[in-house]
Amino acid sequence: MSDNFSNAFEGENDVQESDNLSNAFEDENDVQASDNLSNVLEDENNVQTSDNLSNTFENENDVQESDNLSNALEDENDVQASDNLSNALEDENDVQASDNLSNTFENENDVQESDNLSNAVEDENDVQASDNLSNAVEDENDVQASDNLSNTLEVENDVQALDNLSTTSQVKNDVKSSDSLLTAFEVENDVKAIRNATRGAGTDFQVLIDILGGRTPQQMVQIINGYKKAYEISLIDSLNKELILGNFGYLCSALAIPILEYDVICLHEALYRLIGANDSVLIEILVGRTEKDISIIKAGYYAKYTKELEEDIKEHIHGDLKTLFLAILAKKEHNEEFNCEEDVEVLYQAGEGKRWGHKKVDFIKILTQRTDKQLNKIFYEYEKKYEKPFLSVIRNKFHGHFQVALANIAKSAMNRIQLIAELFENAVYGIDTKHTKLIRLVVRHRYPPLMKLIKEAYLNLYGITLEERITSELEIFDIYKMKLL
Template sequence: MSAFSDQSIADANALKECFKGLGMKSSVLIDILTKRSVTQVLEIANAYKANFGKTLDEKIGSEASGNFGKLAKGLVMHPAEYDAQVLYHAMKGLGTDEDVLIEVLVGRTPIEISAIKAAYTNLYQKDLEKVVTSETSGDLKKFLTVLLCGSRDDPGVMRDVAQDVETLYKAGEGRMGTEEIKFIQIVGNRSDAHMTEVIRQYALKYGHDLLHALKNEFSGDIRKALTNTVRSLQNRPLYFAELFEKSMHGLGTNDEMLVRLLVRNRYPKIMAAIKEAYLQKYGKTLAHRIAGETSGDYKKLAVGLVDAAP
């Protein structure tokens, strides 16, 4: 008995056929990637490798080019492996893209971080925490180390919220200078549920939100990392809606960023919430915005992913 469903085997075979001959039949690939769930797509990828001996992302890489190829490849990879690959390329060669490290690692659950670390070790035979530590410096290095070291509280764990609120105030707005390590330890180690309550009580007690304090007390990459963490907790769909807009704002589209956001947020419930937040903030649909910034098969796949969400 096959380990794969009849549908997954049929889709794997359809993909095999679409790669035959001169020129890939991209419509078949787009149709499958936009009409199957994430779980189904990963099963199709496993079925493809089992039946044809080559990974689907490798095959897509050899058949599809440009942004279309990058997006399609990302969609057939296991999420943790995709994130590990993104982090690897952000630190490869001269210089490190700190913005990418922040984008990928902020707002992750302990389980997601653990999976990304395992995938990185499996793919590159290196310890992700050690590599990030060697490629970053200062307060950002300290914060990312906290996120990666596995010390963050499990979801739902609540500590003394009032104490953390007071500690953060005294480490920042309540003194001359800033005790950066206090912010790094609390924001980096506490659970989402706990930090959400800290954010709420901080605003109640001091008359403005924690985001305001972070913007006043920090600068540079650590400011971006801490404020992004808080923004993702305050309103996660809006946070990602703003990142989507950032990827397309100004002259030229940051396609690398747009592809990463589409791959990470391709789950229908998540994408639906982001679409609603985007519409409320910018007065236009996310699909319409993406359609205006992309073209060809890349446009069809990107818009198809967004439209697939209810």
């Protein structure tokens, strides 16, 4: 599959994710925004509901925590160090990334199947395909079918894109209003329009822009399934046959599969690079996710590759990062009666209180086993006792991707939405825009209510809209043309 994904991880070593943006959390009110970031990954019958989105704006006690933690992210000491490290890592990973990504979205039989089937249905079967399409969308349960992944995961609903979204009642209403599914007639029209746009002498790019960029993740699941049943070829294979090149082609292909499958493929390709695993992609996808998110991703990974994600991490990741990723993937203890004072002391003795070096295993255990609310209490008590923001401790004691991963765990606990806004800034910051990282972020977080919050957080952080920022960095603003922002 294909050339569309040959540049898929061109700018992935984003060590500066956590360090370029050292002032990102200066707003006193941000810490409370993320406590108990809830998981909204419901099953197939809950596509149209978001009532489980929990309010994570905690009580008045968190306000005091926010006041004391307002400087938690201000460590300017490591900003330059991270910039230098990021620049050093970006180029060497970009050179070889494309070789390993040439087969990004290929199942074992997809290439041959695509060639054989596309000819079979080109002309004489199109009439029958239309009938198949009508049948394909009549059953509402088919909306949630997701080929090989759906049997294991039922339906990720693409509400996974809301990962850990903290919400207000107004946002809940926005979620409900954006959750509407397409009618059978609308699905049929979209499927036919895409089919016609990708046949003949040229590709009608405007049709792809209007449909792929104008549908919600749930609606795209309907279209993906309807297309496969109507023409016996997957939408992504059909698009790849058109050889749509560059970032626009990669974006189209990423939108032509469910969000969960996209995450799974990105993880697999990040692990199986010729020049070594792309740690930044794993950090971006795995860090800060809820336990249910992680469970679904693990199941999806096994369904697609018949291999446990943990096994591949053990094989391709080494050292402290391997230990950290395995801890993230492990089942949590859920001890509501944790001893905050004891955790604070353990972290101090493992870090600043340790005369020589540091004890990483204690940081890993506490940061991966505690809930967001517990972590915020730990950060507050740590700063209160030792007069130092906890994030500055992470920056002073650790380095490289391990430092970025730990810092992002802490940032996600404080304010998940703001962290995502930082990741967007990191994707367009500097001399070269990291196009594939930007596309990954947009595709994964394009769920309308979530994107609305991200754009608001971005504007508050940087004083410029996300659309303006991306437009200023890209010669051809494909993402804007795709209506995703």
